[in-house]
Amino acid sequence: MRKLSGFILFLPLVELVLLIAMGAAMGFLVTLLWIVATGIWGAWLMRTAGPSAMARAQRDVAATGRGQIDGLGVAANFLGGLMLLLPGPLTDLLGLVLVTPFLRRLAFGAWLAGRLQQVVVERGGFGGGPNGPFGGGDGNVYDADPDDIQRNEPRDPHRLDRDRDR
Known part of the structure; x- marks a missing residue:
């Protein structure tokens, strides 16, 4: 939680520096168009993510009798839209990954x-x-190929190998 709050407090500064660098590299007008375009795309995604998933599920129910909603996908599209709505290249990149x-x-x-x-x-x-999920051991790893293992006595399928040692 502490890392997340630090990230949220540090994010506007990083975004501002990246926007200034983006403006210097591509020009003011292109940077402004980038911010407006990603903001419109993000708002559209946030508005349509849930209703389009519901409509798709209703079509599936009508066609097959079963329908599912990809809750993680809907949430990722909504959160990605929110990230795209925020101005800045870093949040745009995060939004693109989520979308x-x-x-x-x-x-x-x-x-x-x-x-x-x-x-x-x-x-x-x-x-x-x-020693992991397989119980106690001496900590050593034994690696053997199936060809290296020889069995001197016939194997009885009704008896476990650990019963033989008792």
Whole structure:
């Protein structure tokens, strides 16, 4: 929460600097047209995201008897429209990522991979203990190919291998 509030407080300064740089690179008129165009696009997305999803679900119900609303997609389109409505290249980029399904899946996949790696590193695996989900061990990793394993006695399908050691 603290990072989010810091980001929100720091965002207008970053946007202002980026807008000045954009104006210097492309000119005032192009920058102004960019701000107006993305603002109109964002307002249109915010206005149509929910109703178009509802209409699509109603068409699906009428055609197939089943209909679904992609709640995450509707929310992403609404939030992306809000980001596009705000003036500035950084929020426009975030809005474009949220509005475009391919970029949204790519960004969500990257975020999920980062969270997954954080869980594995911090907790030592997915299980409760330091050795991961597969119980206690000595911490060593044993790597064997199936060709390296030899069984000297015939295998009884009704007996578990751990029962043999008892």
